Amino acid sequence: MAIWRNKIRRSSGVSMLMLAMMILCSRITSAQARNSCLDCHSVLPDELGVGEEKFSHDIHAQKGLTCVSCHGGDANADEAEKAMSAKAGFKGKIDRKQVPQLCGSCHSDPTYMRQFNPGLRTDQLSQYKTSIHGTRLASGDTKVAVCVDCHSVHDLRPPSDPKSKVHPANVAGTCARCHADAGYMSSYKIPTNQFAGYSKSVHHSALVERGDLSAPTCTTCHGNHAATPPGVASIANVCSSCHVFQAQLFAASPHQQAFASAGLPGCVTCHSNHEIAHPSDQFLGSGAQSICTQCHTDGDGGFVAAVKMKADLDGLAASINRAEEILDRAERSGMEVSQPKLELAQARDSLTKARVSIHSFDVGKVGVDVKAGMTTAAADFAAGEQAMKERNYRRIGLAFSLVAIVLVLTGLKLYINHIEQKT
Amino acid sequence: MAPLRAVRNWLDDRFGWEELIYPFKKKTVPRHKLSYWYFLGGITLFLFIVQVLTGILLLLYYKPGANEAFESVQYIMTRVQFGWLIRSIHSWSANLMIFTAFAHMFSVLFLKAYRKPRELTWVSGILLLFLVLGFGFSGYLLPWNTLAFFATKVGTEITGQVPLIGKSLMVFLRGGEDVTGATLTRFFGFHVAVLPGLATMLILLHVLLVQRFGISVPPRLQAEWAARPPEQREMKFFPNFMLRELMAWYVALGALGALAAIFPWNLGVKADPFVPAPAGIKPEWYFLFMFQTLKLIPSKLWLVDGEVVGVLGFGAIAVTWLLLPFFESAPPAPPRRWITALSIFALTYMAGMTIYGYLAQ
Numbered sequence: 001m002a003i004w005r006n007k008i009r010r011s012s013g014v015s016m017l018m019l020a021m022m023i024l025c026s027r028i029t030s031a032q033a034r035n036s037c038l039d040c041h042s043v044l045p046d047e048l049g050v051g052e053e054k055f056s057h058d059i060h061a062q063k064g065l066t067c068v069s070c071h072g073g074d075a076n077a078d079e080a081e082k083a084m085s086a087k088a089g090f091k092g093k094i095d096r097k098q099v100p101q102l103c104g105s106c107h108s109d110p111t112y113m114r115q116f117n118p119g120l121r122t123d124q125l126s127q128y129k130t131s132i133h134g135t136r137l138a139s140g141d142t143k144v145a146v147c148v149d150c151h152s153v154h155d156l157r158p159p160s161d162p163k164s165k166v167h168p169a170n171v172a173g174t175c176a177r178c179h180a181d182a183g184y185m186s187s188y189k190i191p192t193n194q195f196a197g198y199s200k201s202v203h204h205s206a207l208v209e210r211g212d213l214s215a216p217t218c219t220t221c222h223g224n225h226a227a228t229p230p231g232v233a234s235i236a237n238v239c240s241s242c243h244v245f246q247a248q249l250f251a252a253s254p255h256q257q258a259f260a261s262a263g264l265p266g267c268v269t270c271h272s273n274h275e276i277a278h279p280s281d282q283f284l285g286s287g288a289q290s291i292c293t294q295c296h297t298d299g300d301g302g303f304v305a306a307v308k309m310k311a312d313l314d315g316l317a318a319s320i321n322r323a324e325e326i327l328d329r330a331e332r333s334g335m336e337v338s339q340p341k342l343e344l345a346q347a348r349d350s351l352t353k354a355r356v357s358i359h360s361f362d363v364g365k366v367g368v369d370v371k372a373g374m375t376t377a378a379a380d381f382a383a384g385e386q387a388m389k390e391r392n393y394r395r396i397g398l399a400f401s402l403v404a405i406v407l408v409l410t411g412l413k414l415y416i417n418h419i420e421q422k423t
Numbered sequence: 424m425a426p427l428r429a430v431r432n433w434l435d436d437r438f439g440w441e442e443l444i445y446p447f448k449k450k451t452v453p454r455h456k457l458s459y460w461y462f463l464g465g466i467t468l469f470l471f472i473v474q475v476l477t478g479i480l481l482l483l484y485y486k487p488g489a490n491e492a493f494e495s496v497q498y499i500m501t502r503v504q505f506g507w508l509i510r511s512i513h514s515w516s517a518n519l520m521i522f523t524a525f526a527h528m529f530s531v532l533f534l535k536a537y538r539k540p541r542e543l544t545w546v547s548g549i550l551l552l553f554l555v556l557g558f559g560f561s562g563y564l565l566p567w568n569t570l571a572f573f574a575t576k577v578g579t580e581i582t583g584q585v586p587l588i589g590k591s592l593m594v595f596l597r598g599g600e601d602v603t604g605a606t607l608t609r610f611f612g613f614h615v616a617v618l619p620g621l622a623t624m625l626i627l628l629h630v631l632l633v634q635r636f637g638i639s640v641p642p643r644l645q646a647e648w649a650a651r652p653p654e655q656r657e658m659k660f661f662p663n664f665m666l667r668e669l670m671a672w673y674v675a676l677g678a679l680g681a682l683a684a685i686f687p688w689n690l691g692v693k694a695d696p697f698v699p700a701p702a703g704i705k706p707e708w709y710f711l712f713m714f715q716t717l718k719l720i721p722s723k724l725w726l727v728d729g730e731v732v733g734v735l736g737f738g739a740i741a742v743t744w745l746l747l748p749f750f751e752s753a754p755p756a757p758p759r760r761w762i763t764a765l766s767i768f769a770l771t772y773m774a775g776m777t778i779y780g781y782l783a784q
Contacts, residue, residue, distance in 0.1 A: 334687035336500040336507070394508075398684035405677040412670050416663065 036083055037067040037075050054155045057163075063116050070094065070102060097137060099146040100128050127225035143184070150174050166224075169208055171217040172198055194218075197275030205278070216242065239267040249360040281317070284358065285310030305363050312363075312370040313354060319377035320347050326384030333391045340383035347376040446634065450660035453640045460534060461638060461664075462671040463527035468626065469672040470520035473679065474558075477513040478615065485565070487611035489604030492567035493693040500690055511683035517559060519679065521709045524555050525773075532747075532766040536639035539753035544632040547625050549745045554622045559709060561614040567607055568691035573700040574707070575610070576602045581717065584734045603696070642758060703784060712776035713737055715783065 041050045055061050060069065068075045073090035077083035084090040094102055104125030106112055113122055124147075128134040133144040148156075150166055157164035165174045176195035178184055185192050198204050198218070206215035221238045222228060240247030250256060250266060259266055270283065270291045282289040285307050286298070292306035323344055330337045350373025357366045434440040452461065484503055486495040499506035528548065531537055537545035564575045579602065583593035598605030640648070648655040658664055706714050716737075720729040751759050 334685070334689065336497065336687075336690055338497070338690070339501070394684045394687075398680055401680050402677055405673050405680075409670055409673050412666055412673070416666050420658075420663065 036077065036080070037071075037073075040080065041067075050154045057155045057157055059156055059158050096142045096146055099148055100125055100134070100137070103147045104128075124225045127223075130228075131223070131226045132228050143187070145178065149178070168213045168215075168217055169211075171219055172204065175218045194274045197272070201274060201276040202278040203276060243267075245356050246359040249357065249365075253359065253361045255361055279355070281310060281313045281355070284313065302361075305361065308363050309358060309366050312366055313351070313358075316347070316351050316354060316370045316373045316377065319374055319381070320344065320351060323347070323377045323381040323384060326381060326388065330384050330387035330391065333388070335387040335391055337383065337387050340380045340387075343376060343383075344380045347373045347380065349373075350376065447661050448659075450634070450637070451657040452638050452660050452664040453644075454656040454658045455640070455644055457534060457641060457644075460530040462668055463523055463530055464633070465668045466671050466675050467520055467523040467527055468630075469675055470516050470523060471622070471626065473516045473676075474513065474520060475619065477509050477516065478619075480509045481513060482615065487565070487608050489567060489607055489694075492565060492607055493690075496566045497690060500687075507687055508683055511686075511688045512679050514688035515679055515682045515686075517562060518708075519675070521555055521559055524552050525709075528552055529766065529770055533763075534639065534641045535758050536641075537748045538639075538642075538751055538758070539748070541632070541636050541639060542748040544629060544636065545748045546745060547629040547632060551622065551625050551629060553741070554618055554625065556709060558614065558618050558622070559707060561610040561618065563707060564607060564610045565614065566690060567694050569694050569698075569701060570691055570704065572602060572694035572696065573704050575606065576700070577704070577714075578706065578710070579606075581730070581734060584728070584730045585738070586731060586735070589734075601696070642754060645754075705780060708777055708781075711780035712773045715776045715780035718783075 038050065038052050038055065041048060042052050043049070050067075066075055067073070071091050071094070072088065073084050074082060074088035077085075077088065082088065084092070107120075108122050108125045110122045113120055128147075129138070133146070136144045137146065152165050157167075159166045159168075161167060162169065164170065172195060180192050180195040182192045203216045206212045207217060219227065237247075246267075256266070259269060271277075271279070280289070283291045286293055286303065287310075290306070290310075292302065296302035296306060323340075327337050327341050327344065331341070350369050354366050354369035354373065357369050360366070431440060452458070481499065484495055484499050484506065486492060496510065499510050501507075503509075531545065531548065560575075560578060564571045579593050579596050582596060583589045585592060594600065596606070596609070597603070598609045705711060717730055717733040720733045722729045724732045747762065751762060
């Protein structure tokens with residue numbers, strides 16, 4: 001015990017109060033002669049402290065693993081010296097460089113992992129070694145992320161747990177802890193505005209605001225264990241893993257070759273990378289927000305095509321709005337228009353298809369979708385007009401009926417007066 | 424006029440027509456400042472006739488069944504010539520009929536028309552009111568839309584709270600444990616066969632009793648007329664009162680037409696048993712005061728379930744209401760004040776709770 005106390009004094013200079021707590025813990029431990037790690041570490045300050053409550057949330061603790069599984073030592077020993085002796089295999093604090101290897105000692109063993117989670121992959125370590133983090137760590141850079149930086153330590157939760165640092169909704173925040181820290185990242189000379197950009201993106205909005213966990217976060221495009229910046233050539237492949245049709249149309253479009261020749265990345269050139277704004281028809285055409293005009297100038301073929309496609313999309317959107325407005329008006333008047341309202345969804349589908357077809361940059365292809373939508377929207381508008389005519393017809397009919405009823409009432413009243421005057 | 428007289432003579436020869444219609448010729452109706460209240464019963468009868476006629480027309484196209492009911496009503500509303508008018512009049516007329524039935528009941532209460540010898544007229548009238556509510560409850564489900572589905576679910580669940588027989592009653596009404604297509608066909612049967620049969624018999628009895636006992640005069644007016652007989656005024660039932668009643672029917676017809684043309688009855692969205700109930704779902708206005716009361720009762724009252732207490736309470740009130748004339752002494756004894764006070768309280772409570780139910784979230 002005296003040696004232990006001296007070590008504490010020399011290494012961390014903890015207060016007399018902490019010393020007293022240690023002695024108390026030691027006494028409790030020796031009295032109970034049980035797993036002793038948390039008895040002391042649960043009352044130690046942050047650097048050495050691991051609360052029982054915190055550790056109980058750790059997936060490893062829940063699966064029956066203990067401190068000894070990673071740190072070695074003897075948790076059953078009565079005294080701290082024995083528990084943390086070299087003889088008992090005590091490793092102490094794990095060196096950052098050794099962390100991936102330590103985690104991999106279990107997580108790369110399919111036979112061992114199968115008993116806990118047969119579906120869990122066991123290639124994390126090999127993937128990590130190929131990542132920018134892994135290769136830098138191997139070259140001696142200990143600032144890069146190791147397993148515990150992303151997954152946490154001592155309260156490591158499974159990714160499905162909303163409190164996990166690697167839950168889809170939390171991944172961007174976890175990456176940003178380093179990548180948005182200009183001071184920390186200064187030696188790497190890479191931008192630190194990715195998180196700020198992503199936070200304004202349509203993907204962030206879908207993931208965090210709409211709660212769509214399938215929406216992309218950092219790891220979706222960059223990979224997780226094998227995280228690396230995608231090169232210019234592979235950008236389109238990254239986006240196409242979700243935006244399949246857009247990618248196919250783009251690959252067959254004249255822009256594919258033109259962008260490749262100019263060394264421009266496919267999707268990112270128009271849509272940006274992290275700050276991917278919600279797509280808008282205003283990106284097309286020749287307006288202030290047009291992206292086309294960044295390369296095309298008035299009069300060239302691309303400019304004309306962009307203007308035409310924008311006009312087509314605007315025309316279809318306006319037709320849909322017109323049909324929707326009259327159908328809503330008819331519905332508010334009590335007319336039964338659920339069928340044309342349902343069919344209007346087809347016109348909206350055509351508009352969506354036309355917006356996807358834009359990636360072909362083919363006026364004819366876009367025109368086919370627009371025409372289909374225009375036909376449906378026109379039919380729905382006609383149905384709305386018919387409903388409004390019917391409403392007016394009903395009201396005119398009502399007016400005639402009410403006049404007839406008033407006439408009958410007047411006649412009845414006059415007749416009553418007549419027969420009562422006679423008596 | 425000669426052919427009409429010939430027909431009349433022909434009928435008189437065979438059936439004693441003149442003798443048959445003699446009571447109507449002789450019948451008179453008191454004439455005073457409150458006479459207008461006498462029209463309410465007739466208007467309710469007119470609306471019932473409208474219900475029967477429009478109901479028969481709807482039957483030509485309506486198909487009971489979870490997979491067909493909604494579509495058939497949609498077909499009536501959009502494809503059948505004047506189908507929208509018939510369906511909207513049926514729905515509006517149902518609501519107006521319930522309103523006029525309640526108004527008629529309260530007018531009878533306040534004019535003291537339920538007292539001896541008209542106790543059975545009151546009882547048959549209250550039973551008719553219950554039947555009218557049954558028409559409303561069963562008919563509401565028939566379009567098989569979301570609101571109707573969940574309203575029926577909640578309504579039949581409340582029935583299930585009746586001690587001892589509640590569960591069996593609920594299963595009987597639903598045709599099983601849950602509200603399904605079986606409930607719809609069952610409610611359809613109640614709505615177009617059982618309830619109309621019972622209602623027709625009760626209406627005949629009610630009208631017969633009205634005919635037998637004549638029209639009541641409010642006690643205070645009766646006393647005034649007794650003191651000053653020259654002030655007593657009356658009119659012939661036929662044609663004077665009948666023509667006035669006809670005017671009231673025409674006004675009701677105009678109101679129905681206007682409501683149907685300007686506010687066609689909404690069809691809603693087809694019922695889907697697998698989606699959760701819409702937030703803040705409420706029953707139709709005529710059940711709202713009961714629904715709101717049940718909501719306000721705590722879940723536990725002493726050791727008894729609050730909802731059970733509420734259901735039993737409403738049951739006891741219904742029986743008391745049915746037998747109300749029997750708590751009062753026969754005229755010329757003065758009317759009991761507590762019955763008048765109770766009537767005012769009931770009207771205020773129902774109106775207040777209905778408004779509260781509409782405003783409550």
